[in-house]
Amino acid sequence: MTEQQQLQEMDAFSKKYRYDMEYLKEFLRSSPEGFEKFVQFQPLSMHREFLPLEVFWVSKLAAMQVADCGACLQLNVRMALEANVAPQLVKACIQGGSNLPEPLKDIFDFATALASYKNIDPLLDQRISEQLDKKQRIELGVSVATASVYPTIKRAMGHTQSCSLIEIEFEA
Known part of the structure; x- marks a missing residue:
């Protein structure tokens, strides 16, 4: 996948979930090889096979x-x-x-x-x-x-933010 395609995917994700992807865009631009390895890690974070x-x-x-x-x-x-x-x-x-x-x-x-x-x-x-x-x-x-x-990478890159009120929305 090209860098442009990855950026487009991040923009779509950002829009869908109202989530700031700037730190991951910076990661991609700074270390394309490191980011590629990170992309391979991402499915592990959502792996669910046996747990309810x-x-x-x-x-x-x-x-x-x-x-x-x-x-x-x-x-x-x-x-x-x-x-x-x-x-x-x-x-x-x-x-x-x-x-x-x-x-x-x-x-x-x-x-x-x-x-x-x-x-x-x-x-x-x-x-x-x-x-x-x-x-x-x-x-x-x-x-x-x-x-x-994800939060560790964000903090390491200086993309910290103060605590915020979490919204429990009834529509995902």
């Missing part, structure tokens, strides 16, 4: 709140809603997870602890093991780990 939809998005939103409090989190809210995650679940995640059903609250707490590099409470770990098999735990780990990549 709600578990995937609760883990992603929990981890994103640790990594970012602004535009990247808003983007993931829009994507979760577009994926047909119930708005009340998305809202509960943004409000700290306390209003989630107990199994999803455990997922939220587990993902938050993973993203924060905190020790996992053994009782929480046991409940997660009862909920998820090995393949699902691996996939959840990928979801959490990849959530920090």
